[in-house]
Amino acid sequence: MRVVIAGAGAVGRSIAGELLENGHEVLLIDNDPDAVAVRRVPEAEWLLADAAEIATLDEAALERCQVVIAASGDDKVNLVVSLLAKTEYGVPRVVARVNNPKNEWLFNDAWGVDVAVSTPRLMSALVEEAVSVGDLVRLLRFSQGEANLVELTLPQGAALVGTRVGEVAWPQDTALVTIIRGVKVLIPDPDDALAAGDELLFVAAPAREAQLQALLSPRPGKE
Numbered sequence: 001m002r003v004v005i006a007g008a009g010a011v012g013r014s015i016a017g018e019l020l021e022n023g024h025e026v027l028l029i030d031n032d033p034d035a036v037a038v039r040r041v042p043e044a045e046w047l048l049a050d051a052a053e054i055a056t057l058d059e060a061a062l063e064r065c066q067v068v069i070a071a072s073g074d075d076k077v078n079l080v081v082s083l084l085a086k087t088e089y090g091v092p093r094v095v096a097r098v099n100n101p102k103n104e105w106l107f108n109d110a111w112g113v114d115v116a117v118s119t120p121r122l123m124s125a126l127v128e129e130a131v132s133v134g135d136l137v138r139l140l141r142f143s144q145g146e147a148n149l150v151e152l153t154l155p156q157g158a159a160l161v162g163t164r165v166g167e168v169a170w171p172q173d174t175a176l177v178t179i180i181r182g183v184k185v186l187i188p189d190p191d192d193a194l195a196a197g198d199e200l201l202f203v204a205a206p207a208r209e210a211q212l213q214a215l216l217s218p219r220p221g222k223e
Contacts, residue, residue, distance in 0.1 A: 001025065002065045006051035006081045007072030008035040011097065015069060016041050027060055030072075052080040054088065062089035070096040070113075075103045079111050086112030104141075115142055136213045139201075147173075147203050150212070156196045157218035166190025171212055173205035 001024045005012045008030035016026045020043045027045040030036050036048045049056040051072070062068065068085040070078035078096045085091040096111075098104050098118035107116035117140070140149040154161060160168060165176065165188050179186040180199035186192065194200075204212055 001067065003027070003067045003069065004029065004060050004062060004065050004085075005069045005071055006030075006077070007070065007097070008032075008037075008046070009071070009073060011073075012069070012071040013037075013041050015071060016044050020044060029056065029060060052077050052084075054084065057081075057084055057089065062091060065089070065091050067091070067093040067095065070094070072097070073099055075099050075106075079106060079113075082107075082112040084112070115140070136209055136216075138209075142203070147205055148209070149177075150202050150204055150209060152200050152202075152213070152216050154194060154196055154198045154200060154216060155218050158194075158196065158216055159218070160194050160216060161196050163194055164190060165192045165194065168194075168215075171204070171208040171215065174208050174212055175203045177201045177203055 003019055003024055004027045005016055006029050008028040012028055012030070016028055019026050020041070026043075027047060028036075028041065029047045029049060029051040031048065031050045033048060036046050038046050047056065047060060049059065051057070062085055065085075068081065068091045070081040070085075072078055072081075075098065078098075082094045082096045085094050093114050094112050095115045095117065096107050096113045098107050098116050101118055104116060104118050107113045136150050136152045138148050138150050142148065170176065176188045178201045179188055179192065179194075180201070181195065181197070200216070202212065
């Protein structure tokens, strides 16, 4: 898979290193000569240029890319790169970094963004996930399809403890993706019985989150 990363700072280089280790082809773009440090990620291709310019993206051959990652420290640049990648080059998958949470509402399919990653929001969600049992926590927002990746740790006394996955009437537009039980990561099977302490990961429409929270909550008077 060919991936272009706009922004060769610490975030962009780290992503590039992970992708290269997994056997992908990576091109890093940055207009700061200090950021274009080939020795740090020598296996990647490098381009010293402005990623928000059509001429740069032509040179990067975005039409041959399967994924573009807008990972610069400037939200305006990330939005422009995302929009151009999707509308001018038809890139199938565009992932964009959100630096300022106040700008998160802009990072949607209207700007060509398939997945928006907000580091502050993600860190906050991980803190909540670590301390909140029985509360639905948003981990990631998918711009296409108006869906979120959400997590809930099933509390003691929840109505669904002991219920088989296939017997649960999950809300519409909701999918149970995986069950984390201790050190095990389980692919949900209809015959699996839910247990207290299970971490449940869902892809769910925002409008269904309240229903999902209610379904997984403890029975009245039980903890």
